[in-house]
Amino acid sequence: MTDQVWDPKGLIRESYNIDGIDDSQCRSIFLDWALGVPLDSDPHELIRDLLEKYRPDHPHHPMTDVLRHGLFSDQNPKRRGGWRSRKRP
Numbered sequence: 667m668t669d670q671v672w673d674p675k676g677l678i679r680e681s682y683n684i685d686g687i688d689d690s691q692c693r694s695i696f697l698d699w700a701l702g703v704p705l706d707s708d709p710h711e712l713i714r715d716l717l718e719k720y721r722p723d724h725p726h727h728p729m730t731d732v733l734r735h736g737l738f739s740d741q742n743p744k745r746r747g748g749w750r751s752r753k754r755p
Contacts, residue, residue, distance in 0.1 A: 672715050675702060681729045682720055692728040696736060713737050 673679055677699045681692055703709045713736045721730050 672712050672719070673699065675699070677702075678716055678720070678729065678733075682724055682727060687728060689728045689732065692732040695729070696732045700736070710737055 677695050681687060681695045700709060713733050717733050724730050
């Protein structure tokens with residue numbers, strides 16, 4: 667797979683090039699990346715591919731930790747709130 671598929675905007679790649687980046691900045695970048703993942707893609711598979719590419723050279727980088735945590739997100743998100751959950755008069 668090419669970087670274009672994993673990281674089409676280069677957000678993750680660039681996060682590894684920013685000196686002094688912290689966890690909160692990495693989480694923000696990750697969120698932006700996640701919002702751009704196509705609906706027909708498996709984000710967990712993409713995260714695994716990104717980790718395979720970047721973790722060997724950057725095992726202690728904050729983005730590596732953020733990506734690792736991204737693998738453990740809820741696989742079946744539950745709907746919370748919205749008009750259907752509100753009581754009707």
